[in-house]
Amino acid sequence: MSLWVDKHRPKSLDALSYHSDLSTRLSSLASSGDFPHLLVYGPSGAGKKTRIVATLKELYGPGVNKIKIDSRVFVTPSNRKLEFNVVSSVYHMEITPSDMGNNDRIIIQELLKEVAQTQQIDLSARQRFKVVVINEADFLTRDAQAALRRTMEKYSPNLRLILLANSTSNIIAPIRSRTLLVRVAAPTHEDIAKILSSVAKKEKVSLPSSLADRIAVESGRNLRRALLTLESLYSQNDLLSPDTPIPTPDWEIVVSSIADDLIKEHSAPALLKIRAKFYDLLSHCIPANAILKTLLFRLLPKVDAELQSEVVYWAAFYEHRIHTGSKVIFHLEAFSAKFMRIFEM
Amino acid sequence: MQRNISTFFRPKSGSSSGSQKDDASYSSSPKNSKEQENIKPTPTKTKASPAKRKNHDTDAMDADRADAELTKILSKDSRQTHPPPKPAKRLESLFSDNEEESKQKSLSRKDKDDEYNEKAIDLSDTDDDRKKRKKVSPAKPKPTARKRKQQVDDDDDERAAPSKKSRPAAVVKQKPATEEEQSVDEPKKPKFNPADFAARRAAVNTGVCAELPEGAPNCLAGLAFVFTGILGTLPRDDGIELVKKYGGLVRTAPSRNTNFVVLGQEAGPKKLEVIKKLGIKTIDENGLFDLIRTRPENGGDTVEGQKAQKKAAEEEKKIIEMAKTIGIPEPLAKKPSSAKSALSSSSSSENSRAAKSQSQDEQRSLLWTDKYAPRSLKDICGNKGAVSKLQKWLEDWPANYKANFKRPGPDGSGIFRAVMISGPPGIGKTTAAHLVANIAGYDVIETNASDTRSKIVIADAFSTVLDNKSIAGYFGEKKSDVDSAKRRIVMIMDEVDGTSAGDRGGAVQMSAFCKTTHVPLILICNDYSLQKMRTFDRTTFNIQFRRPDAAAIRSRILSIAYREGLKIPAPVIDQLVQSSHADIRQIITLLSTFSVSGKDMSFEQGKKMAQDWQKHIIMKPFDIAGKLLNGEMFSSSSRATLNDKIELYFNDPDLAPLMMQENYLRTRPGETKLQTLEQLDRAASSISDGDLVDRMIHGSQQQWSLMPLHGVLSTIRPASFAKNGGSERFMFTSWLGNFSKGNKLNRFLQEIQSHARLRISGDVHEVRTQYMTSFFERLYTPIASKGSDGVDETIGFMDDYYLTKEDFDAVLELGVGPKNGEELWKQIPTATKTAFTRKYNATGHPVPYIRASTISDPRKVKKEVPDLEEAMDDLINDDAEDVKEEINEENDVDLSKDKYIKKPKAKPASKTAPKGKGKKKQ
Structure with missing residues (x-):
């Protein structure tokens, strides 16, 4: 019943179908007995997590697949109680400190120390150390990252960290220097098409290869998205033909409508309308940079060639501000106003 | 000299005819001058604005420079960041000559630098500032400004004027003037020249606050004025003040009784219509000045003047009349609070002379506020209705008491044993309460904020007081007094809202007494809207006192x-x-x-x-936005300095930027479309700049000293671009609502992600952007297409991904645009929805985790060592693990670590048993 993307996820390193040299390196790292801290980075849907889980299995055996979720309560210095979910097996633990927003430092300090200070009791375990996987490491605050750096060295006999991030740019240099950087590149279109076909075969669905290629292109080299698209296409259409239309996610439809608005009318009331749509997207948890990026790619085909570079420049300018500022709507709106102006000129 | 100036100005600013003509020509002269006003300054303005914009453009586009500018602003000292906004005149007096000279030098040296800096701030009022700074550097603002204007306008008639104007004490000031001339003589480029522009701008407002006319005292008596639009040279407040000074009346809206409308630019179309309809005379500020200069004292023998004089005479008579009666009648000053004395103020002759002289001494030491406190109800200013309400309530009190407060009476006050008087300070609430009580024949016991009023104290003190009788009346001078003086008492609790930390529980206790008291209770407070006053909502009759006019x-x-x-x-x-x-x-x-x-x-x-003596009043966010965006604040005649504007921001530094961000789009800043867009773009990017500063303030760096900069970037600068009168109504910021909604949905999303975590690999963002569509499809579509038959499929999928019913709702809520699940869900027939809910509640569902709330003291439950390995196995092979959120234990599975066990002895329950049915239902 579960979605294909989860059902057909490879469980071991051998089963991974692309980046085979990376897989072999990881497996040799796992068997070497000298497993370093890892910083695994790459775009969304490239297979970072899958690779890590497979590596963990290589390290500890099938025991790591038996996972459970605990809720832990932490008390902040200001006496607020924070609930925090920890996914763990006997051998490893997976946390997402950025869930806690600005309080992620406490999680790092308390939880990691607690784990690091306890020894592995299972004598039959293959490794002496436990692994802690930190998701969304690039969303960690500076404080949390600073708290991390000493822990990584001090407790290395008991603890290995695997950091997961989309890019290394937000991770402070001391941490980068303490980890082995592993880049997981997005799969190529061919890789994706191959995987789509194999999944379709397993599910006994006839998938025209041209449609597979189209899905691969449409997904923007995001394997997860490609698989999800394939499944929803399958569920919506009885028969998959090469020219079956590919559905876009709900939020991208809204972003496209914003792009249309931006092209169509340039005035204060139009900006107000666009602001309402931005608010709608943001309050529905669509990340601001995803909005801006999608918006840009929707806008570009609609503007003249000589204007394109300027639009891209401003999009990048405000995307940076989205990261450095705090109220993202201001920057999205400023981009819209800027676009209207340069489009009108 | 004043005369000189005015003649000098006249041909320029359009007040040409006024002073020469006599009274009879009023009706024509204002119109005339108005036309001139309309024609003359506008062209210069429109000429100026495109050039100005062009200039802004070139540097606005340069982002690198923008960064540099920002750092520059940060590093500049405060004087440069907030250019001295005072008019040059005042500056002149501040600087000694030497200082001035050195300043000029440094200014001219740093000229480029400064302009750069000004651009960085890029407020529209930098134009003004620039002008002012120009004024500083030559130290003789008017002639130079005027000279430039000559250059620009090529106005031959004015050639001789400056010499006319030159002041006797202009020795030092002469030099910079020549310097200026040189700079003006530079070859004129067709390109925009900021100095040139500043001069032209200055030319438009040469009259700014220069010479307010001197007229005969009270010369506008009996005339009613309405100010509308933005006056070119005169800030509206000043104009209003001027009219008031000369005895005129100022109304807010034109009506039949209006004599003159002082019309500026961009007046509201509605008002113009009314003015036209009623045929009211319109004048501009120069017409007003002429009016003041030429009208005779007290309005002379014009109709209005005579009327006003007559009225004034009547009023004076009344005042003298009244003056005789007010104040403490001397002999009775000794017992000012006695109602008896207040009533019988005329019968003072009974008292002895000795008492009289003594009281005179006492009276001298009395505060005026006591001396002239109202002695009878008619003395109270305003609030007649409220006072009579209070009086009626107190008079009816004994009757209502007998009726056990069951009859509401016409105004509903009959069911209350207590009243609450609320209103701003200083308008006579306490006085009124005392007076009413005395007149109704009560003795007053008063407590106020000087007494401790905690729960215990009130309980103690009141229970003894509340059914007492006053014995004051037994000591009356005459026998007959005794009977009437077997008086009851009234309790006045003053300053009820002034309870402090020590008075905990006092308000509640007091409100409890309000329900049972046997004597009338009068409570007084300033702000009834406070949260802590809510306890009195049910128990007291609220009477509001308003500010008298x-x-x-x-x-x-x-x-x-x-x-x-x-x-x-x-x-x-x-x-x-x-x-x-x-x-x-x-x-x-x-x-x-x-x-x-x-x-x-x-x-x-x-x-x-x-x-x-002005009281400092904190402005509400709406007022701040209104004030900044209505255009007057940034008009050429505005005298508000940058500091004044920053001050506005500091009235509410949290909300003011948000209000600005919400409302700057509701204005119409430019004339053409492109201009509008340019202004909006500048405003938007300034708000964006402001957010970066905000992050530096509220982020980890906590740079609170940047607050003024934040104010400028986030609030004032956008307003300077988007000014020009918001036509729409201002809205409250929608950021807060959207922010909290976003937070809520984000929490839901985290829940979904953490529940589905065992199956999926993505983080929350990936769940939202990629998984959510599929979730929606698998959850919603079966129910939508197959109705009740699809329920099983949906529930099956939910169980697969460990989604709860709440998660199901959240998935619907998280959809946007065409997939707005809440809307779609409404279209599902209710029968299907109920079927779904019932079915869901009827079966058990797996949850992948153990609730955090079960964490308890580990010492209580150290019975057995849990078998972790087995627990894990079971959790993974959890086909139908019936772990409810409330009843979180399945006993045949020893599931969790000891500290998670809430009820170690819980009995195994059959899996199909509808455990949570009752609880889950909504």
Whole structure:
């Protein structure tokens, strides 16, 4: 019943179908007995997590697949109680400190120390150390990252960290220097098409290869998205033909409508309308940079060639501000106003 | 010299004809001058604006420079960041000559730098500042500005004028003037030249606050004025003040009774229509000046003047009349609180002479506020309705008491044993309460914030007091007094909202007494809207006191002034009333202070005094946005300095930027579409800049000293671009609502992600952007397409991904646009929805985790070592693990670590049993 993307996820390193040299390196790292801290980075849907889980299995055996979720309560210095979910097996633990927003430092300090200070009791375990996987490491605050750096060295006999991030740019240099950087590149279109076909075969669905290629292109080299698209296409259409239309996610439809608005009318009331749509997207948890990026790619085909570079420049300018500022709507709106102006000129 | 200036100005600013003509030509001259006003300045303005914009453009586009600018702003000292906004005149007096010269040098050296800096701030009022700075550097602002104007306008007639104007003390000032001339002589480029522009701008407003006309006192008596639009050279407040100073009336909206409308640019179309319909005479500020200069004292023998004079005479008579009756009748000063004495004030002859002289001594030491406190109900200024309500309630109290407070009566006050008087300070609440009580024949017991009023104290003190009788009346002088004086008491609790930390529980206790009291209770507070006053909602009858209007106070104050021998004109009193927000007590105190130093208060003195005593009122976010965006703040005639504007921001530094961000799009800043867009773009990017500063303030760096910069970037600068009168109504910021909604949905999303975590690999963002569509499809589509038959499929999928019913709702709520699940869900027939809910509640569902709330003291449950391995196995092979959130234990599975066990002895329950049915239902 579960979605294909989860059902057909490879469980071991051998089963991974692309980046085979990376897989072999990881497996040799796992068997070497000298497993370093890892910083695994790459775009969304490239297979970072899958690779890590497979590596963990290589390290500890099938025991790591038996996972459970605990809720832990932490008390902040200001006496607020924070609930925090920890996914763990006997051998490893997976946390997402950025869930806690600005309080992620406490999680790092308390939880990691607690784990690091306890020894592995299972004598039959293959490794002496436990692994802690930190998701969304690039969303960690500076404080949390600073708290991390000493822990990584001090407790290395008991603890290995695997950091997961989309890019290394937000991770402070001391941490980068303490980890082995592993880049997981997005799969190529061919890789994706191959995987789509194999999944379709397993599910006994006839998938025209041209449609597979189209899905691969449409997904923007995001394997997860490609698989999800394939499944929803399958569920919506009885028969998959090469020219079956590919559905876009709900939020991208809204972003496209914003792009249309931006092209169509340039005035204060139009900006107000666009602001309402931005608010709608943001309050529905669509990340601001995803909005801006999608918006840009929707806008570009609609503007003249000589204007394109300027639009891209401003999009990048405000995307940076989205990261450095705090109220993202201001920057999205400023981009819209800027676009209207340069489009009108 | 003043004359010179005015003649010099006249041909330029359009006040040409006024002063030469006599009274009879009023009707024609204002119109005439208005036309000129409309024609002349506008072209220069429109000529200027595109050039100005162009200039802004070039640097606005340069982002690198923008960064540099920002750092520059940060590093500049405060004087440069906030250019000295005072008019040059005042600056002149501040700097000594030497300083001035060195300053000029540095200024000219840093000229480029400075302009750069100005661009960085890029406020529209930098134009003004630039102009002002120009004024600083030559130190003789007017002639140079005018000269430039000549250059620009090529106005031959004016050639001789500067010499006419030159001042005797211009030795030092001459030099920079020549310097200026040189700079002006530079070859004119067709390209925009900021100095040139500044000069032209200056030319438009040469009249700014220069010469307010001197007229005969009270010359506008009886005339009603309406100000509308933005005046070119005169800030509206000043204009209003001017009219008031000369005895004119100022109304907010034109009506039949309006004599003149002082019309500026961009007046509201509605008002113009009304003006046209009613045929009211319109004048501009110069027409107003002429009016003032030429009208005779007290309006002369014009119709209005005579009417006004007559009215004034009547009023004066009344005041003298009143002055005789007010104040403490001397012999009775000894017992001011006695109601008896207040009533029988005329019968003072009974008292002995000795008492009289003694009381005179006492009276001298009395505060004016006590001395002239109202002695009868008709003395109370304003709030007649409220007072009579209070009186009626108190009079009816004994009857209502007998009826056990069951009959509401016509105004509903009959069911209350207590009243709550609320209103701003200084308008006579306490006085009214005392007076009413005395007149109704009650003795007063008063407590106020000087007494501790905690729960215990109140409980103690009140229970003993509340059914007492007063014995004061038994000591009356005459036998007959005794009977009537077997009086009851009334309790007045003053300053109820002034409870402090020590008075915990006091309000609640007091409100409890309000329900049971056997004596009337009068409670008094300032702000009834406070949260802690809510407890009195049910138990007291609320009577609101409002600020009395100026007219109600005026006669009272005038009579006091008369009694004390002060000479204060009525306009001054009106002004005091306005600036003190109708606080009578404050005005009387102010007068008493003034009486020490003089007897004659002029308009200016009054203004200054009122300003010194002005109460600081924190503006509401709406007012801040309105004030900044209505265009007047940034108009050429505005005298608000940058500091004044920053001050506005500091009224509410949290909300002001948000209000600005919400409302700057509701204005119409530019004339053409492109101009509008440019202005909007600048405003938007300034807000974006402001957010970066905000992050530096509220982020980890906590750079609070950047607050003024944040104010400028986030609030003032956008307003300067988007000014020009918001036509729409201002809205409250929608950021807060959207922010909290976003937070809520984000929490839901985290829940979904953490529940589905065992199956999926993505983080929350990936769940939202990629998984959510599929989730929605698998959850919603079966129910939507197959109705009740699809319920099983949906529930099956939910169980697969460990989604709860709440998660299901959240998935619907998280959809946007065409997939707005809430909307779609409404279209599902109710029968299907109920079927779904029932079915869901009827079966057990797996949850992948153990609730955090079960974490308890580990010492309590250290019975057995849990078998972790097995627990894990079971959790993974959890086909139908019936772990409910509430009943979180499945006993045949020893599931969790010891500290998670809530009820170690819970009995195994059959899996199909509808455990959570009752609880889950909504």
